[in-house]
Amino acid sequence: xxxxxxxxxxxxxxxxxxxxxxxxxxxxxxxxxxxxxxxxxxxxxxxxxxxxxxxxxxxxxxxxxxxxxxxxxxxxxxxxxxxxxxxxxxxxxxxxxxxxxxxxxxxxxxxxxxx
Amino acid sequence: xxxxxxxxxxxxxxxxxxxxxxxxxxxxxxxxxxxxxxxxxxxxxxxxxxxxxxxxxxxxxxxxxxxxxxxxxxxxxxxxxxxxxxxxxxxxxxxxxxxxxxxxxxxxxxxxxxxx
Numbered sequence: 001x002x003x004x005x006x007x008x009x010x011x012x013x014x015x016x017x018x019x020x021x022x023x024x025x026x027x028x029x030x031x032x033x034x035x036x037x038x039x040x041x042x043x044x045x046x047x048x049x050x051x052x053x054x055x056x057x058x059x060x061x062x063x064x065x066x067x068x069x070x071x072x073x074x075x076x077x078x079x080x081x082x083x084x085x086x087x088x089x090x091x092x093x094x095x096x097x098x099x100x101x102x103x104x105x106x107x108x109x110x111x112x113x114x115x
Numbered sequence: 116x117x118x119x120x121x122x123x124x125x126x127x128x129x130x131x132x133x134x135x136x137x138x139x140x141x142x143x144x145x146x147x148x149x150x151x152x153x154x155x156x157x158x159x160x161x162x163x164x165x166x167x168x169x170x171x172x173x174x175x176x177x178x179x180x181x182x183x184x185x186x187x188x189x190x191x192x193x194x195x196x197x198x199x200x201x202x203x204x205x206x207x208x209x210x211x212x213x214x215x216x217x218x219x220x221x222x223x224x225x226x227x228x229x230x231x
Contacts, residue, residue, distance in 0.1 A: 004158065035219075043159070043204060043221035056218055091158060104219065106151075106158035 002026045006092050006107035013082055013114055021077045021110045023092030032075045033093040033104065034067065036060070043091070049075065050098070082114045117142045121205050121222035128195055128229050136190040136225045138179075138205035146207040148172075148181050148188040149219070153202045162190075162203070195229045202226045 005024045013019050025032050034046040047057040049067050064080045075094075079086055089111050093104040122137040140146065150162040150172070163172030168183035177192045188205060205222040 006158075040223075042223050043206075043219075045218045045220070048218065058218075093159075103161045103164070104159075106160070108156065108158040 004092055004094055004105050004107035006090075006110050008110060009108065010111045011113070013112070015084055015114055016081050019079050019082055019112065021079075021090050021092075021112070023075045023077075023107055024073050025075055025092065025094030026096075026105055027073070029094035029096050029105070031055075031095045031098055031102075032067075032069070033095075034077045035091040035093065035106075036088040037091070037109075038085075038088040046077075079112075082112075084114050087112055087114045117146070117207065117209055117220050119205050119207055119220055119222040121203075121225050123223075123225070124202075125226040125228060128227070130197055130229055130231050131194045132229075134190070134192040134195045134199075134227070136203055136205075136227070138188045138190065138222060140186050140188065140205075140207050142186075142207055142209050144209040146209045148179070149206040149208075150177070150179055150188070150190050151204040151206060151221075153204065153224070155201070159204065195227070197229045197231055200227055200229045 007022045032049040035043050037043045045058050047061045047067055048055045066078045068076050089109045091109045092107045095102045095104050118141045120139050147166040149164045151159045152162045153159050163174040165172040165181035168181050171180045179188050179190045202224045204224045206219045208219050
């Protein structure tokens with residue numbers, strides 16, 4: 001079964017550094033998402049992306065975050081200048097359609113540790 | 116705002132025991148409700164869903180019924196197995212037909228451990 005793949009599985013970075021988290025969504029999916037889960041807390045929506053633009057974003061997704069689909073397969077999340085509180089598990093997801101009957105397929109996540 | 120509340124874990128059961136994980140929600144509009152499962156080292160997988168009141172979602176022996184009157188979507192399984200050990204997340208989305216399902220609102224997750 002096709003799956004969403006994320007790399008790396010674990011990323012350690014120093015505060016203030018830029019990081020790029022990478023995702024390869026399922027090939028025929030059109031809608032892409034990033035979520036994050038700070039340890040011990042809820043999984044939180046960050047952003048959704050369709051047709052090469054952001055379709056929805058949460059309050060968490062401030063100016064230090066950006067997303068891009070640089071080619072036909074990758075979907076990336078960039079954090080420009082990491083802070084300690086950005087340490088979390090970041091999940092990428094994709095779906096074929098937008099409607100409530102089109103399930104999200106999640107990747108295994110990238111654990112980001114900011115020191 | 117919209118929110119999901121799940122029972123606190125961890126939950127530890129013996130094999131073949133009955134499982135209930137409680138989930139209640141607060142939402143405007145007409146939410147769709149979901150249970151996602153995360154097995155160790157893996158991503159979130161959709162376990163089951165219900166899109167309107169009184170619907171029952173079911174999969175792999177798990178069931179949950181959308182109860183509008185009690186704003187609940189409790190997850191149940193009659194006989195758990197060791198392989199069911201995972202973290203279970205209740206979630207909702209409040210979207211109109213054709214709207215984005217992407218903005219899922221999750222509960223904190225409940226860790227289930229099943230002992231042989």
